[in-house]
Amino acid sequence: MAELTVAGLRTVFEVARQGSFSGAATVLGYTQSAVSRQVAATEAAAGSELFERLPRGVRPTAAGEVVIRRAGRVLAELDGALEEVAGVRDRFAGSLVASGFPTATAVLLPRAVARTRARHPGLRVALQEAASPVQVRRLRAGQVEVAVVAVGAGLPAPDLDGLRAETLHVPRGSGVAVGRAHRLADRDVLDVEDLVGETWVAGAGPAGEPQFGAWPGLSEPHIGYEARHWATRFGLVAAGLAVTVVPGLAADSVPRDVRWIPVRNPVVPDRALLAVTAGAPSGAASALVRAIREEAAALGAPATP
Known part of the structure; x- marks a missing residue:
């Protein structure tokens, strides 16, 4: 009997977020066929179709809504467990290097570094600024542990195979x-x-x-x-x-x-903001990603006059 897998749940969850297999493939660093296989395997394990295929993208079925809601909780718990275990192992001390493209280093990353330092005073974080493709190359070379990159329309598609990428959600639009x-x-x-x-x-x-x-x-x-x-x-x-x-x-x-x-009803390119780490990030890297996630979500307050 087919079983649900973490990879399958993560893929289904991202397809629902992005509204398409191709969008999920870009964010996860998979091929579109790999996304299709993961969704098919998860549907087989669930015994129901999870998405209605539309001319443009997909829409969750009733069964899909249930799986997606539960998957979000499961993935959050698993990610939290990995952060805690990594924290015990590494004790959140020492140093790490993070990077971002210029827009990300303007506000998001400095605030995330400050939040991380407040929680873990023994951790030193160096910050670099670079284009997204350069960041990914440095990450693979071990020169950077956390990279904040942009992907999507009009941008090069970085090779994220084997890396861990988390979509960051910024409530405030352009x-x-x-x-x-x-x-x-x-x-x-x-x-x-x-x-x-x-x-x-x-x-x-x-x-x-x-x-x-x-x-x-x-x-x-x-x-x-x-x-x-x-x-x-x-x-x-x-x-x-x-x-x-x-x-x-x-x-x-x-x-x-x-x-x-x-600007009301903005028409902006279809892009995503990702926090990228190695497949098995250190505790320090996980702590910084958590802070980046929290600071991104906090960027929804109205701008002050």
Whole structure:
């Protein structure tokens, strides 16, 4: 008789999260056929179809909803057990190296490192900034223990085979940064139509880093400037020369003379944020991933005026 497996439950859970086999394959670092096999094996063990196949993606069946709900609890308990066991083994002391792409190192990773240090004063965490493909190579070479990477539309697909990748959920979506004297600065939320006619500062950087141009969906937007670093982009915005797209991940990094405003019904690329470690992470790495997960979930509070 077929049995449920952890790999199968994790795959089914991620398919439900992403809404498609291909999306789950990207996040988990599997091939799409491997995802299909895991789902089929889990359906055989459950004795029911877990997903309704649609022209675009999938939708959980009633049986699927039950399995997905229970799988979430099981996986959370297993991940927690691994963290506790690793903590006993490694005693959360010594040092580790973490890395992230520039948007992740603006707010998320510094806060996660601070949270980890508060819990484990004996642990020293070094932080590097690099494009996602570079991070994965360094992780495989043992130069980095925890990497925060971006995957999805318009980005290179890193080879995550044999690595452990956890999807991070940031409740706050993308928005636009404007200067304090800008015509839209007193608004609490924007519609895409409000952005017509604006001059934009776009990101510029190495391949593999998420870049932000004008707001997606605008017809013939005017890109007036390009800048690699957020400080330069915010300087142009503060001077009233342009506006710029800022993901919710980095919204808390805007300076005092700039205001971040969410955009209603944003049309953004289909991307995912992952915390990646070796297949059997150390206790210190697991502790940092836990802090990253918690800080990502906390990035949902409204931006302060």
